[in-house]
Amino acid sequence: xxxxxxxxxxxxxxxxxxxxxxxxxxxxxxxxxxxxxxxxxxxxxxxxxxxxxxxxxxxxxxxxxxxxxxxxxxxxxxxxxxxxxxxxxxxxxxxxxxxxxxxxxxxxxxxxxxxxxxxxxxxxxxxxxxxxxxxxxxxxxxxxxxxxxxxxxxxxxxxxxxxxxxxxxxxxxxxxxxxxxxxxxxxxxxxxxxxxxxxxxxxxxxxxxxxxxxxxxxxxxxxxxxxxxxxxxxxxxxxxxxxxxxxxxxxxxxxxxxxxx
Amino acid sequence: xxxxxxxxxxxxxxxxxxxxxxxxxxxxxxxxxxxxxxxxxxxxxxxxxxxxxxxxxxxxxxxxxxxxxxxxxxxxxxxxxxxxxxxxxxxxxxxxxxxxxxxxxxxxxxxxxxxxxxxxxxxxxxxxxxxxxxxxxxxxxxxxxxxxxxxxxxxxxxxxxxxxxxxxxxxxxxxxxxxxxxxxxxxxxxxxxxxxxxxxxxxxxxxxxxxxxxxxxxxxxxxxxxxxxxxxxxxxxxxxxxxxxxxxxxxxxxxxxxxxx
DNA sequence: CGATGACTTGACTGCTGTCAACGTGCGTGG
DNA sequence: CCACGCACGTTGACAGCAGTCAAGTCATCG
Numbered sequence: 001x002x003x004x005x006x007x008x009x010x011x012x013x014x015x016x017x018x019x020x021x022x023x024x025x026x027x028x029x030x031x032x033x034x035x036x037x038x039x040x041x042x043x044x045x046x047x048x049x050x051x052x053x054x055x056x057x058x059x060x061x062x063x064x065x066x067x068x069x070x071x072x073x074x075x076x077x078x079x080x081x082x083x084x085x086x087x088x089x090x091x092x093x094x095x096x097x098x099x100x101x102x103x104x105x106x107x108x109x110x111x112x113x114x115x116x117x118x119x120x121x122x123x124x125x126x127x128x129x130x131x132x133x134x135x136x137x138x139x140x141x142x143x144x145x146x147x148x149x150x151x152x153x154x155x156x157x158x159x160x161x162x163x164x165x166x167x168x169x170x171x172x173x174x175x176x177x178x179x180x181x182x183x184x185x186x187x188x189x190x191x192x193x194x195x196x197x198x199x200x201x202x203x204x205x206x207x208x209x210x211x212x213x214x215x216x217x218x219x220x221x222x223x224x225x226x227x228x229x230x231x232x233x234x235x236x237x238x239x240x241x242x243x244x245x246x247x248x249x250x251x252x253x254x255x256x257x258x259x260x261x
Numbered sequence: 262x263x264x265x266x267x268x269x270x271x272x273x274x275x276x277x278x279x280x281x282x283x284x285x286x287x288x289x290x291x292x293x294x295x296x297x298x299x300x301x302x303x304x305x306x307x308x309x310x311x312x313x314x315x316x317x318x319x320x321x322x323x324x325x326x327x328x329x330x331x332x333x334x335x336x337x338x339x340x341x342x343x344x345x346x347x348x349x350x351x352x353x354x355x356x357x358x359x360x361x362x363x364x365x366x367x368x369x370x371x372x373x374x375x376x377x378x379x380x381x382x383x384x385x386x387x388x389x390x391x392x393x394x395x396x397x398x399x400x401x402x403x404x405x406x407x408x409x410x411x412x413x414x415x416x417x418x419x420x421x422x423x424x425x426x427x428x429x430x431x432x433x434x435x436x437x438x439x440x441x442x443x444x445x446x447x448x449x450x451x452x453x454x455x456x457x458x459x460x461x462x463x464x465x466x467x468x469x470x471x472x473x474x475x476x477x478x479x480x481x482x483x484x485x486x487x488x489x490x491x492x493x494x495x496x497x498x499x500x501x502x503x504x505x506x507x508x509x510x511x512x513x514x515x516x517x518x519x520x521x522x
Numbered sequence: 523c524g525a526t527g528a529c530t531t532g533a534c535t536g537c538t539g540t541c542a543a544c545g546t547g548c549g550t551g552g
Numbered sequence: 553c554c555a556c557g558c559a560c561g562t563t564g565a566c567a568g569c570a571g572t573c574a575a576g577t578c579a580t581c582g
Binding site for chain 3: 456457458468469472473475476488
């Protein structure tokens with residue numbers, strides 16, 4: 001129930017919108033928290049100016065101070081091997097936490113880079129840890145989010161370990177589609193913020209293979225693709241191709257009254 | 262269930278060894294905890310009779326009640342796709358926690374099966390959560406362990422995503438070797454508790470490929486292999502093959518005075 | 523001692539990576 | 553407004569790594 005009473009201070013006000021009013025609070029860290037608890041969480045969170053495309057949020061080896069929640073836009077995280085080539089480890093959409101892998105030893109093992117203009121919530125980890133001691137629902141949600149991350153990584157292992165190129169790309173698109181739906185966006189039509197090269201790298205494929213598969217999927221009537229824009233025409237059949245169980249309505253979507261157009 | 266009436270209290274006593282006396286407490290959940298805190302952690306932990314080879318600790322979909330720490334022996338965790346084939350997600354050695362991916366929704370997404378006779382510590386999660394609210398060092402260590410798990414999964418993504426068969430097996434052996442060393446065992450000589458098929462499945466390779474690579478590595482003088490027994494003859498060169506930075510002494514090993522031979 | 527499962531080895535095939543050329547859209551600057 | 557350059561994406565030709573199929577060997581256990 002978003003209590004929108006913004007007169008006009010729009011952009012500045014939007015940047016400062018609290019967890020309480022954030023449209024993402026049903027899928028972000030605040031899940032399951034009461035109103036007063038939410039205010040306390042909100043009080044430790046900082047909201048900075050958005051990142052521009054290609055800006056780094058942090059680099060490999062940076063000391064770990066904060067977790068970040070994506071508010072809008074998207075990020076990729078990646079590692080670089082000694083010979084300089086990168087391995088894309090994940091793409092992060094609004095409502096997702098970034099930096100959880102840095103808790104282990106206080107340094108970021110991956111770099112995070114904005115794929116487009118991206119705004120974030122900055123959550124000082126020490127404060128979060130202290131606060132979660134007092135708020136069981138926050139503690140629980142933090143553990144749940146980390147557990148989900150582990151699970152997602154396990155899914156990726158299946159994808160990389162025993163799926164064909166075709167299945168990998170299909171899985172990737174279905175997964176993206178589901179994540180968009182969950183956030184209240186269209187599940188059948190969206191824009192890829194990452195390049196073919198990033199997708200290929202993430203899926204363990206050559207970028208040429210990704211390109212060829214997009215063409216093939218299009219020829220087979222599964223989807224329409226135009227540059228970054230993707231339109232899924234036959235989600236069900238794409239699911240078959242991904243050889244994974246893809247429910248089309250596994251979770252209720254978030255209603256976003258202000259996303260009229 | 263066979264209730265073997267062993268007279269000697271020995272084995273029973275051994276099963277009940279507390280965290281305080283456990284040789285694994287420097288790499289397990291107790292890391293960084295004081296003596297009195299350790300006693301409180303110990304009080305919520307249950308130690309059951311060991312699992313026999315091929316016994317399941319839990320199966321896919323089982324309700325999540327407890328985390329488990331391996332005390333001795335080893336486990337594999339795996340998922341099964343709808344067509345029944347399995348994907349091995351990980352191997353778990355003494356001191357490692359199993360079940361972290363079940364916190365997210367209260368059900369185990371993977372099954373866990375003993376690769377050999379394996380004893381475990383059972384940690385009721387509700388109790389752990391409550392206790393960690395009171396013991397900051399426990400809370401912190403739990404988060405660290407989960408973060409490490411995420412990091413390990415990221416490593417696996419690199420392995421599966423952009424390494425050749427040769428590099429994957431080399432990485433796997435180096436990783437195992439390091440984990441054994443950390444636990445006070447020999448880093449150059451150990452027994453594989455898992456089959457070639459499990460290794461191949463885990464690494465995204467056919468078991469025949471694994472077999473061929475063992476033969477090749479042996480012919481090249483990198484190691485000696487006899488059934489399950491592995492002896493690393495040239496760890497440094499194996500590291501080169503794995504195309505990863507593998508320090509040979511990254512972390513101090515645990516001294517285990519009773520492992521004299 | 524035979525049965526069974528685990529492992530090894532060989533022959534062949536095919537998926538997907540690599541190399542290379544070409545097309546397309548966008549931003550910059552004249 | 554157009555020309556240009558550049559990054560990104562597409563398409564084709566070819567080759568090689570690793571999967572599949574199949575046969576054979578070895579170890580363990582009843």
